Amino acid sequence: MLSLIRTARKALSRIATVGALMLAAACVPAGQPSGGGGSPSRSGAVKVALLVPGGSGNASDQVLADSLVNAANLAIADLSGVSIELKVYQTGANPGQAQAMALRAADEGAEIILGPVFAQESNAAGVAMASRGINVLAFSNNPDIAGGNVFVLGPTFDNTARRLAGYAVRTGKTRIMIVHERNTVGDLGKAAIQRGVAAAGGSVVAVSSYEFSQAGIASAAPGIVKTARDTGANAMFLTADTAGALPLLSQLLLENGATPATTRFIGLTRWDVLPQTLGLPGVQGGWFALPDPNLYAQFQSRYQAAFGQPPHPIAGLAYDGIAAIGALARQGRDLSAGALTQSAGFVGVSGIFRLRTDGTNDRGLAVAEIRNNQVVVIDPAPRSFSGAGL
Known part of the structure; x- marks a missing residue:
């Protein structure tokens, strides 16, 4: 649920993004095949700071933190021709600690911040990194914190x-x-x-x-x-x-x-979050949007095989962030706002996504209908942003 809290920068909410997110770590400029062309890969590892809500004393925060770390490492293992140096920082789900960890990460050489989860944390990290010229790819889906050096990865x-x-x-x-x-x-x-x-x-x-x-x-x-x-x-x-x-x-x-x-x-x-909802008489024939279910099922299966348990519902956001960073590095590009917002976008654990100049995002979603208590895709998710109408 989204509850707004006024802060010095913008109205915020402590919302973790919910809903599935994306596989296959490639991003390509429009019209260019994923395997060739473009600039050569950069030399040296890309230094990425991953801010997760561990250390809060809340068991659910720790589960989420561990799942985000696992998904990020899975994405790193999937990259080819790119080296990522990932350092994990625990925010305790606290804005002040998130800001301190972001500053520490910058002092330790981080080129980009991946996370935090909650909007107040993300805002605090973004404010701290603005003067350093470091972008923040937050796991929030709250557009109120987006803009400047803060990009939200969650579905809006x-x-x-x-x-x-x-x-x-x-x-x-x-x-x-x-x-x-x-x-x-x-x-x-x-x-x-x-x-x-x-x-x-x-x-x-x-x-x-x-x-x-x-x-x-x-x-x-x-x-x-x-x-x-x-x-x-x-x-x-x-x-x-x-x-x-x-x-x-x-x-x-x-x-x-x-x-x-x-x-x-x-x-x-999402009307499929709780399985029992699909059996309600009132939702039969109803439409809703969801990420590409086949691609996300592949991510779930691979995560389960690697870690022995299913991913947290938003763990794919960490994979997506690494996918975007790795794709830019493979092209020899920097991690500036201009590079992050390339129009062709990226491919993540459940399909295409791209970051917008206002700090929000577009995601390629499928349209589904509930028929006879089942989810039926009636309009597949687009596989590119060319003519996607998003």
């Missing part, structure tokens, strides 16, 4: 909204209603959907909201369905997630007469 609402709105409009779902919870996350989701629909050429015909409570959802559901009918909405874009409002909201919308035949449900969040 805007990326997901653009992908789903683009697919919806292309398939005739041009009249879109937004339904969101009345809280910070819901407001951010609503804004992202509005931008996505506008970029896709569709129309937001209505916006409805509900109090984020069982009683609030029950009270709002009949009016939401009535508004959809009155406005002729043929798609309903929901910000609700599987751990929050989605189970009850989808069921009540269905009971009040909203069905895929009249109004297609579209989810801004």
Whole structure:
């Protein structure tokens, strides 16, 4: 969940990015094959500092820290023609310690910071590194900390909204209603959907909201369905997630007469995170976006074989960061903002991704539909950014 906290730099949230991320450590300029051409590999090892939330005393933070380190080492082992010198620094999931560790890493020769996880930590590290001219590839998905020398690797609402709105409009779902919870996350989701629909050429015909409570959802559901009918909405874009409002909201919308035949449900969040969600009557026929499932399954299998346990859901972000750094080094390029934001992007553990000049990212996502309690990909993830429409 995303909760914003005001700091001197920007509004932040202590959110770890959730959702799968990416394999195969190659990045190539547009039109160039991955195996040849380009500048020669740089000489000497690239010095990378990996900031992880170990040492906080919280067992879940330590599990995450260990998984990120494992994924980074797996990526390093997969690189060819490039040497990475990785040093791990424990932040204790604390912004002050993250800043101190970033400064220590810079003093010890780090050329780039990979991590930290939480947004406040990432912001603190970014501030500390700005005067050093060192970029930070944070594992956060909070766009509020992005910009300047801070790039977020986690999937963002805007990326997901653009992908789903683009697919919806292309398939005739041009009249879109937004339904969101009345809280910070819901407001951010609503804004992202509005931008996505506008970029896709569709129309937001209505916006409805509900109090984020069982009683609030029950009270709002009949009016939401009535508004959809009155406005002729043929798609309903929901910000609700599987751990929050989605189970009850989808069921009540269905009971009040909203069905895929009249109004297609579209989810801004991953609807497959909790397996039991796939069996809910209200989500059948619903659409959501996810990273390339086949590629991510390969990463999970390789990680399991190497370390004897499955990766943490965001461990792939560490692999992605190393993949991008290694690809640039193999091309003989530096780790400047200009190099990191090359338009061709990179390939990670679940597909293509690229860093944007505003510090956010684009990820190549698939569109899936829930059919008979199963996830069915109805529009595959793109394999390049050329014409991807992201």
